[in-house]
Amino acid sequence: MPPEGQRLPLETPRKLLEHLVLRFPGREREAKAVVLGLVAGEHVSLIGEPGVAKTALVEEAARALRAKYFYVQMFEGITPDVVFGPPNIKALRERGELVFNTEGYLPDAEIAFLDEGWLAPPAVLHSLHSILNERRFRNGSKVVNCPLHTAIVASNEKPKSRSLQAMWDRVLLRLWVKPLPPDLWETYLDTYWDAHASGVVYQRPQLKLDDFRLLSKAIWRVEWRGVKEAYVRILHELVKKGFWVSDRRKGRALKAVAANALLEGRTICQPEDLFVLVYVLPSDEKQVEECQLLLEEKLDPHAKLLRRLKDLKPQVEALARSMPGDVGGIPEFVEKVKAARATIVDIQSQAMQDDRVQSLAQELLSTLDEALRKAAQMVLGDVGPVVQA
Structure with missing residues (x-):
C-alpha cells in the first residue's frame, strides 16, 4: 500500500476513460467497466454478440497504458501451449518436466483479453483459474508470480457449467453489451469511416499501468462507511427480489464502489458511487434492469x-x-x-x-x-x- 502522504494519480483513470469514450462513441458503459476494473485491479466480463467493439476497446486501453497485452480466443479443443506458451523441449527431454516458455503469453501479460473465455477446457482451466485469482502459475516444478493486473473475459453468454461458477463469481464486474442504438449509428459511421478512409489519427494519451497498480492498492484507504447503511438496504431489497449474491461478492462489491470514488477524484464514497453496483450484483441480463431501477429508487433523485x-x-x-x-x-x-x-x-x-x-x-x-x-x-x-x- 502506498505511504499515507503519497499523492495518488487520480487523473490517470479519468484521462483513459475520456480517451476511450472519444475513440468508441456510444460505448461509455463498456469503457467505464474496463476502467473500473483497472482501478480496482479486478477482472471484467463483457457478455454480448460479436462485433460490438469489445476487443478493440480493450486493446486500445492496453496501448494507452503501454501494458504487456495478451489476446487469445478460447475453444473447447484449445491446448495449453496456445495460452501458456510453447513447451521447453530440452526440459521435457532431459528431466521429463513440462515447462512452458511463457514470454508473450498469458503468464507474462499485464492485461489480457480472453475471447470466449468460458469455453476453456479442463486442460487449461485449472492453471487459468490460478492465474486469474492468485496471479500465480505453476510452470513445471516452480510456481511463478504473474504480472496480470486485469483480465477481460468476453463471451456470447454467461457460463452454464458448474465447474465455471466459482470463476464466474470471482469476476467482479459484469456487463451485458448490446449493439449501438439507432440514434448513435450516424456518429459511429462517421467515426469508423474517418478512422479508416481519412487516416484520422487519434491522439493516444501516454499513461502508465503503474498508476492503476498504485490506485488498486490505495483502494483500501477509501472511506466507504458513509454509504454502508444504504448499501445494506439495497442488498436486502435485491435479495427480496430473488437475487442471489454470495458473501464473497457482497464484500468485494465495495471495491467497485471505492473504485468509482477514485475515478471521480475522491477518497470518500458518496451515494452516487453505489450506482456501479449494477455492474456487480446482477447475475443475468434481466436482473440488470431490476437492479438499475432499484438503485434509482433508493438513491435520492438528485444523485x-x-x-x-x-x-x-x-x-x-x-x-x-x-x-x-x-x-x-x-x-x-x-x-x-x-x-x-x-x-x-x-x-x-x-x-x-x-x-x-x-x-x-x-x-x-x-x-x-x-x-x-x-x-x-x-x-x-x-x-x-x-x-x-
Missing part, C-alpha cells in the same frame, strides 16, 4: 441526475476536443454541441436547489460554450463570447 451528468462528462470533454480542423466540418460539430448543451440544461433544470448538480452542469456548459466560441473564431475570426439562448 440520479448527478450520475447522468457524470456519465456525460467524458462525452462532453471528448466532444469539445473533437472540433474539426477545417471550416467545412463546423456546422455538424456545432449541432452536436448544441444537442449536448440542451441535454445538460434539461438535467440542470430538474435540480435547481442541488449545488452538486448545478456546479457540475455549469462546468459542462462552460466547456461546451468554450468549444462554440472557438468554432465561431474559426469561421468568423475573433467574435468574442458566444451567447446561448
